[in-house]
Amino acid sequence: QVQLDESGGGSVQAGGSLRLSCAASKLSSLSMSTTCMAWFRQAPGKEREGVATILNDGATNVADSVKGRFTISKDNDSKDNDNNTLYLQMNNLKPEDTAVYYCAASVAWYTGRWLCPLKAPYNNWGHGTQVTVSS
Numbered sequence: 368q369v370q371l372d373e374s375g376g377g378s379v380q381a382g383g384s385l386r387l388s389c390a391a392s393k394l395s396s397l398s399m400s401t402t403c404m405a406w407f408r409q410a411p412g413k414e415r416e417g418v419a420t421i422l423n424d425g426a427t428n429v430a431d432s433v434k435g436r437f438t439i440s441k442d443n444d445s446k447d448n449d450n451n452t453l454y455l456q457m458n459n460l461k462p463e464d465t466a467v468y469y470c471a472a473s474v475a476w477y478t479g480r481w482l483c484p485l486k487a488p489y490n491n492w493g494h495g496t497q498v499t500v501s502s
Contacts, residue, residue: 368393368396368491369391369392369393369394369396369397369472369491370391370392370393371389371390371391371470371471371472371491371492371493372389372390372391372470372493372494373387373388373389373468373469373470373493373494373495373496374387374388374389374390374496375387375388375496376468376496376497376498377497377498377499378499378500378501379460379498379499379500379501380500380501380502381460381461381462381500381501381502382459382460383460383500384456384457384458384459384460385457385460385498386454386455386456386457387406387454387455387457387468387470387496387498388452388453388454389404389406389452389453389454389455389470389493390450390452391404391450391451391452391453391470391472392449392450393449394448394449394450394451394472395448395449397472397473397474397491398474399474399475400423401422401423401424401474401475401477401481402422402423402472402473402474402475403420403421403422403423403471403472403473403474403475403476403483403487403489404420404421404423404441404451404453404470404471404472404483405417405418405419405420405421405439405470405471405472405473405483405485405489406418406419406420406439406453406455406468406469406470406471407468407469407471407489408464408466408467408468408469408498409466409467409469409495410463410465410466410467413466415469416430416485417430417484417485417486417487418430418433418437418439418455418468418485419433419437419438419439419455419485420439420483420484420485421439421440421441421453421483422475422481422482422483423475424481425441426483427439428482428483428484428485430485433457433464436457436458436459436460437455437456437457437458438454438455438456438458439453439454439455440453440454440456441453441454453470455468457498460498460500461500462500462501462502463500464498464500465498465499465500466498467495467496467497467498468495468496468497468498469492469493469494469495470492470493471489471491471492471493472489472491473487473488473489473490473491
């Protein structure tokens with residue numbers, strides 16, 4: 368089973384930046400080679416929401432609420448098919464970005480072309496890392 372371990376959360380003032388990392392291992396346990404990695408977040412009293420996703424070919428999908436401020440990326444230099452590192456660069460942070468951020472991974476979804484939706488049943492999750500933005 369895929370193992371995901373987030374790090375990089377913390378407390379920052381509005382306008383500041385943070386970079387989250389997710390160390391992924393055992394990716395070969397996913398049954399197909401076309402895979403998605405993603406960042407989700409859940410604020411207190413709210414449902415978990417998709418923030419950004421990335422297909423293994425590098426195509427990204429970013430939520431409108433963070434577009435232009437957050438960037439998802441992964442270690443493109445990795446020649447190791449079993450391990451990789453996912454990143455979320457968060458700039459110009461706002462108090463409404465306060466949440467627990469989760470890393471997720473899954474086989475991609477095919478609907479005529481391979482996609483990594485923001486709303487989909489990802490089935491591998493990390494434990495989460497807290498991000499707190501103060502005004």
